[in-house]
Amino acid sequence: MTPDIRVQHEAFDPGVECARLEIDNVGAVASFTGLVRGEGGLAALTLEHYPAMTEDALRRIAEDAAGRWSLAGLTVIHRVGRMTPGDRIVFVGAASRHRGDAIDAMHFVIDWLKTDAPFWKREEFADGRSSWVEAREGDITQKKRWA
Amino acid sequence: MAIDLLYFAWIREAIGRDGETVDLPDGVKTVAMLIDWLAERGGGYTEAFVDRSRLRVAVDQEFAGLDASLAGVREIALFPPVTGG
Numbered sequence: 001m002t003p004d005i006r007v008q009h010e011a012f013d014p015g016v017e018c019a020r021l022e023i024d025n026v027g028a029v030a031s032f033t034g035l036v037r038g039e040g041g042l043a044a045l046t047l048e049h050y051p052a053m054t055e056d057a058l059r060r061i062a063e064d065a066a067g068r069w070s071l072a073g074l075t076v077i078h079r080v081g082r083m084t085p086g087d088r089i090v091f092v093g094a095a096s097r098h099r100g101d102a103i104d105a106m107h108f109v110i111d112w113l114k115t116d117a118p119f120w121k122r123e124e125f126a127d128g129r130s131s132w133v134e135a136r137e138g139d140i141t142q143k144k145r146w147a
Numbered sequence: 148m149a150i151d152l153l154y155f156a157w158i159r160e161a162i163g164r165d166g167e168t169v170d171l172p173d174g175v176k177t178v179a180m181l182i183d184w185l186a187e188r189g190g191g192y193t194e195a196f197v198d199r200s201r202l203r204v205a206v207d208q209e210f211a212g213l214d215a216s217l218a219g220v221r222e223i224a225l226f227p228p229v230t231g232g
Contacts, residue, residue: 034232047231048156050224053208078231090232110232118205118224119231120156132157135228 003062003074007054009081014091021073021095030102031093032110038085041126047080047089050118054078057117065094065109069101076109078119108146114139150217152185154195155226158202161195171217178204178223179213195225203228 006012014033021029036045058076066074073095083089092109096102121133153166175184179199186196196202199213205224206215217223 049231050153050155050205050208050226052222053205053224056208114232115229116210117231118155118226118229120227121230122156132227133230135230139232 001066001071001073003059003066003076005055005058005062006075006077007049007051007058008077008079011079012077012088012091014088014093017075017077017091017093021075021093023072023095025097026072026095027097028099028102029093029095030099030106031091032106033088034090034110036083036085036087036089042085042123043126044082044084044124045087045089046082046122046124047078048120048122049078049080053118054080058113061109061112061116064112065105068108069094069096069105071096071101071105074105074109076113078113078117080119111139111143111146115143148217150181150220151222153222153224155224157227158195158225161191163191176217177213178206178211178215178217181217181223182213182225201227 018029018031062074062076071094075093077091079089092106094102094105124130148171149168150171151168154162159165175181182196185192203226204211206220207222
């Protein structure tokens, strides 16, 4: 199983991505879709990344997941560039024979992606303010439970 | 020794450029020493590196610590903690 890793400006369709994971002998597909939250007067979110490193970092996380759980397919899509509330930012989909592997692998990948992939978010607000999102301590705690 | 530096997010904004190639002075042997050397330039450099606890590093495209050696290294990226997902 080779994970399907994509870093792109373009939007993606979670339905299409989930259906693509319904391959032979798969009994379960688990997916996560992250969206731009429009709270606090947020007008736009810009995702910056480290192009030479991003795909490798995502691949490493995906391969780590593939080594821990029995997976038939794993898709990780992360968008970069400017997005507005309601837009989809990130997708993780995992396929396996039984549900446990797909659910745990999907959860693991999104937790690790938060702390181990070189992306940075900048928020723009309707009133003209703009600021970089601060990393959350909770994301580190969340990741550590997979140790 | 010439080395490529890359800056991301507010580090890039403080410095005012997304990267540069520098010739390392002889005594600069670790990432921490490189940061000390850059911070001495003043202005945006000093501002960018004032709080080391908010600084993260990749050495040749691998996450690394501030104590990482610069021996044989071609590319150093300096950035804040990541916030993707």
